[in-house]
Amino acid sequence: MQDIAHYKDTLTARKRELYRRLKKIETDLDAPMNADSAERATERENDEVLEQLGTVGLGELEAIEAALDRIAAGTFGACAKCGEPISPERLRAVPHAALCEDCIAH
Numbered sequence: 001m002q003d004i005a006h007y008k009d010t011l012t013a014r015k016r017e018l019y020r021r022l023k024k025i026e027t028d029l030d031a032p033m034n035a036d037s038a039e040r041a042t043e044r045e046n047d048e049v050l051e052q053l054g055t056v057g058l059g060e061l062e063a064i065e066a067a068l069d070r071i072a073a074g075t076f077g078a079c080a081k082c083g084e085p086i087s088p089e090r091l092r093a094v095p096h097a098a099l100c101e102d103c104i105a106h
Contacts, residue, residue: 063096
């Protein structure tokens with residue numbers, strides 16, 4: 001089995017980083033709009049990008065929380081669908097992966 005402590009540390013560090021990024025996004029979105037209408041249009045476009053980044057970040061944060069729950073439950077590294085081990089290569093690439101390669105492909 002993979003080094004659970006390593007994955008827990010990796011997931012916890014990524015969680016902290018995501019919280020920092022999401023807080024920055026929130027702060028940027030709360031900033032007052034520019035008085036210039038052309039600048040406001042650009043700021044609205046930027047806000048849409050920030051909102052999308054925030055949504056993606058929240059999704060990853062949920063996946064990390066679920067992975068940390070699997071570590072606590074002793075089921076980390078096992079596919080949530082079929083129960084087979086998730087390959088070390090997949091976990092290195094996506095430490096919060098809940099599915100093995102076969103299940104994610106189907």
